[in-house]
Amino acid sequence: MFQLAGFLSSAKLAVLIGAYPLSLAISNLYMLWRLDWKLVRYRRSRARLFGTLARRYRAFPLYVTPSSTIWELSQALPLFALSASFGSVQVGYFFLARRIGLVPTSIIGRAISQVNHAEMLEHYRRGTLGDVLVRQIHLLQWLSVLPAVVLAALAPAMCERLLGGEWRVAGQYLQLMTPYVVVRLVFAPVHAINYVAEWQRQEFWAEFFSTALSAGVLVWFSINGTAYESVAGYFAVLCVTNLVYRSYLMHRLGTNVFHLLRPAALQVAVLIVAWSVIRFL
DSSP states (O other): OHHHHHHHSSOHHHHHHHHHHHHHHHHHHHHHHHOOTTTTTOOTTHHHHHHHHHHHTTHIIIIIHHHHHHHHHHHHHHHHHHHHHHOHHHHHHHHHHHHHHTHHIIIIIHHHHTTTGGGHHHHHHHTOHHHHHHHHHHHHHHHHHHHHHHHHHHHHHHHHHHHOGGGHHHHHHHHHHHHHHHHHHHTGGGGGHHHHTTOHHHHHHHHHHHHHHHHHHHHHHHHHSOHHHHHHHHHHHHHHHHHHHHHHHHHHTTOOHHHHTHHHHHHHHHHHHHHHHHHHO
């Protein structure tokens, strides 16, 4: 909301730059206000309590901190690579496409993933977490198919109509990003598994290899190909690595991967048939 307001104000650049730290400060102040301070006021054996907590949850800072750092690096690296090889204009197209494409996963996916977040630990202890998440993932697969098809088909025309003809390339990048957006949206409920099951180490290595592979493909095509090929390769690697890793997490919960992806397989088959018929006619 702050960033959108920036386009309506006279100080566009200042608002765009300051929107993120301002919203982060507001959210942190709100969380501090809602925080349960019983732990701070705990009087009996506080040192032993904090020692127990440190040993119990040492994997969280040990792996989550570098994993978050790698994630931030992966978000910034394409901007530098595209700028160095193809200029700042391509960076603007890419940034806009990624900004628009990640909106559904940031809003819808996060909201759905938090529906039963409070009960996730209990589901995990009873061994029913996989079944709960499968229902959510199947629901998201059915809900995302139509918007994904519309986005993949009309993204260039929509960007051209709304932002001007020079932004059509951003719509083409958004087309390339669609499969990755769908995977992130569909598997959004799975994100909390690493915290519930304490699998932070697996998340770190998955983030590391995903960033290394996607960055390698991006740099290689930036040197030997076009900007379109670089963006296509980058999002293709992210799509595949995220799909494989999230499916692996569900497999560890005892879920059959073929059952998990059955709606998506049916949708892809129907879309291929429909596309073939349209081309034939």
